Amino acid sequence: MAPPIQFSSETTDVSRARLGTLETAHGTVDTPQFMPVGTQASVKALTPADLRATGTQILLANTYHLSLRPGEDRIARLGGLHRFMAWDGPILTDSGGFQVFSLGHLRTVDDDGVTFASHLDGSAQRLTPERAIAIQEALGSDIAMVLDHLVGSAGSVEGVRDAMERTHLWAGRSLEARRRADQAVFGIVQGGIDRGMRAESARAIAALPFEGIAIGGLSVGESKAEMADALEVVAGVLANDPRPRYLMGVGAPDDFFVAIEHGVDLFDCVLPTRLARHGQLWTSRGRLRLGNAGLLDDPRPVDDVCGCETCRDYSRAYLAHLFRAGELLVHRLTSVHNLTYTLDLMRAIRQGLRDGGYQALRDRVTSQFAAPSDDPQSTGNGPLQAHSETDAASDLGLDERRLMGNRDRPKKQPKRKPKDKDKAHKAAPPMVYEPMTVEVIKPRRKPRDEPDAG
């Protein structure tokens, strides 16, 4: 039987960056590529047709959530995940490893697996490496992820090592549990931000016969410098490894570049869709916050060089109105835009790697998103602020801070000192944005009846 996926890549003259093609039974993915997150078999607010229009080539869905509801057996009976959600393109399923982390106070981890209290009804749920594979095989995704154990950057050295070793143990068990030959399985590198452990983990995972290597446990509160450091270590270990590399949970526009330069091929992140629903839009000139009062009278599109439906048909004023009014349509329109921006950005990066425009693109996007900057195009839009590293991990450990969520945070937190956010960034001139050539992506339809399991 043919391998479940085929990946070919070529090096570029930009550091370790590479251009590749990932072929799956449900279509081809150009890399570097971004995967929108559709946790519950839905990228929130968007239809598959919407996703196609944004340029989406591959989606992520979630084992943990779909296993709890509606249940993997039901999805299997209904023809598998692709058919269930009417998305005929490639799908990668996450294993539930992230929920081990994010649902911290609802679970206990032991060497055999994880016991969760379901976030839906509190019932006890058991997830083991074997079960995570079985669920994903029932769902029928193109790429399955192994169950891993990640800890926050605030964790102790012993805690990081413990989680890493457990992750390695589980990686081997996951491979032994495989039954389907038509589904790829990716291993996940852990090791926190410790260079030694990162390298050790990368070697351990790379030694196993996975179809791809994921880098997990990053963008969980560590600084950008620490993340870059960990990526560099992994990139060194994987330098001659031909398999696709997937950086999990990243990222913001400026995060892509450093990762791609360390040889990363795939990304996923909730940011573009979550921020869209929360009113933050990404544009060729930086961030735009729909809640800001200045947009209420602004007849311009969100981004005049964007070709998405939202920018083509609607004004900032209208979107700002919808946002205030709580109209559900705004979620679709903003999500369409942010995903279009993100996928256009990936396409521009690929193009830049080919034609030498990469560095200029990197400089522009980084200046717009990595540092606070004004959006010269917006009216009355306050200083645009990137999240700063001082936000995270002050009194509370990262884990605790994330796990308790905003709603449960103690009322009285030490107030942040006002920062000099108005200085320094007056200089950044609006960069000329060059519309990207649109690669027409044809839906790869397959007959409805054709079973996903080959």
Added chain:
RNA sequence: GGGUAGGUUGAGCAGGUGGUGAGCUCCGCUGACUGUAGAUCAGCCGUCUUUCGACUGUGGGGGUUCGAUUCCCUCCCUGCCCA
């Protein structure tokens, strides 16, 4: 005209039976969010003040009192009932 219930910070309310009314929810303003327990969450939201704090504010006016949102008089406004 008679009766009755009311009038509190943009809106809607809570409270207060003589001893310092700035409390809530909306609205509004500004942020946060990275393998989605997130159409969520946080801060601010009378005036002045970076902060500390100061000041003002219970429909208007008057009275009693050391002190009135509270008691008395009067006027204005609103809802409802009756003529």
